[in-house]
Amino acid sequence: MSIAGPQHETCAGATARDCKHGRAANGCEDCKVRLFSVCAALEATELDELDRISQAKLVPARTTLFEQGSLAGSVFNVTDGVVRLYKSLPDGRRQIVGFALPGDFLGLALQDRYGVTAEAVTAVSVCRFARSAFLGYIDGKPHLLRRLHEFAGHELSLAQDQMLLLGRRTAEEKIAAFLLNMQARHARIGAVSVTVALPMSRQDIADYLGLTIETVSRTLTRLAREKAVLIVPDGVRLLDLERLKLAGAG
Template identity: 50%
Template sequence: MKPSVVTIEPNGHFCSDCAVRGAAVCSSLDAAELREFEHLGRRVHFDSGETVFSEEDITTSFYNVLEGVMRLYKLLPDGRRQIVGFALPGDFLGMNISGRHNFSADAIGAVTVCQFAKAPFGRFIEDRPLLLRRINELAIRELSQARDHMVLLGRRSADEKVATFLLGWRERQVALKGLSDTVPLPMSRQDIADYLGLTIETVSRTFTKLERHGVIEIIHGGISLLDPARAEALAAA
């Protein structure tokens, strides 16, 4: 939204104690490579609502999300928006073949990324097939998720969409922070609507309905999943 005010920590971070080490691209590197890799990336912070990169921008960097949540979206000429995904710690952004980003990304809440300039990163990959393999793995995983989301967008009802979203989001939280039935939802209702191909009103009504039926409880900044089994049933339909 607003022009980015970016804070670059000049120095003093180490991959070896990186929060996402193991989950991220860098999991394919050994200790020696990691030390070299360290010099390629810079930690960069973004404040809530800041845009990290925009669709059609020339790709100058790749990004490894370290902390926070980002929304990834595409806009139609008339302003309609489709959120194509939410990025969480461990996600790797910026791959493309056109040399331009094919979606926009902005921070939902405070975000920290590990930013790599495109050229040196490309050179680093060159003779590290394992890293390329890892990147390929991530791309294929995303492709699979994208296809799942197509099914949701094209063939599921509003109720199913919302239930599926809540369960899927919880799943990701669990993978990141461990099991809990309290699901934080840092994104707005509008974000959820644009992710599910619905309107904000329909999302809101569906949340209310789920709450009335005792499936969830709407709490500040998220929901509490009271009846996971019923939610699963709604999602599968």
């Protein structure tokens, strides 16, 4: 199932404008992710205008938001949940290139076709904007363009982080860096905790880090046995931050 095209609706019995999953009844102004998303650059009147061109969607887990190579007709702002982003390789394998969290925009490159596939890991709430409407909206708003450039820079930094993760590092170094990166990203959106939520599967983590699922499980088990982490339901608690930081910087 895909929601990238306007023909797909995920709010049974409601129009897209009436569906407010993951967003306050007052729309963009009271959105819980506004302050750490691109929208933070906007004034109240501009938020009203943005709200008028948005469609709030509730996307079930394992649903595709858009597919690699398909026409890029929409831009998405994730307001709740986690989305995995991956490329399909010629030999049929997939390479996960990132995980989108609340506050992240998808499709900001505004190319003619999507460069990756975006799939909901958990139930996900998004605000969807038609590409043409979004382009028209940002035209003449230099403060919003600056914010978009900041986010593009953040995405580039994440891509560079992944290149380092896939480089000549040990499995422990990769996993430690991944856990610390996810903790920092959650803290960036206000979820400061020593427990890192990991709703994605071990296979997802393996595909992201360029490891096998057996190596991921074995390494996490060893870190838990050595009291560096504690594996909890749907996440990992970081017990020895110094040990993890030392390994993650390797």
